[in-house]
Amino acid sequence: MPNLGPTELLILAVLLALIVAAVIGVAVSVGRRRRVSAPYPGAGGADLATRVRELKSAGRTEQAVHLVRGETGMGRREAELFVDGL
Structure with missing residues (x-):
């Protein structure tokens, strides 16, 4: 495996942060929808x-x-x- 320089590491860190933010956003959105969608039976x-x-x-x-x-x-x-x- 080749050595990664600071630029490549920075790009990988930003991509990882975006992926984590997207997963958290989807989880929060699903949680909100579940609470609001069924007021009571x-x-x-x-x-x-x-x-x-x-x-x-x-x-x-x-x-x-x-x-x-x-x-x-x-x-x-x-x-x-x-x-x-x-």
């Missing part, structure tokens, strides 16, 4: 307001509040106001 891809209305009409207001807090990061009071407003 039976949701059918419905938006948050629709899912909250379904829970509220089924008498599951507390679960609706928890859903809003989990999806938006709202505080308890804000989420309760949101659910009550629907």
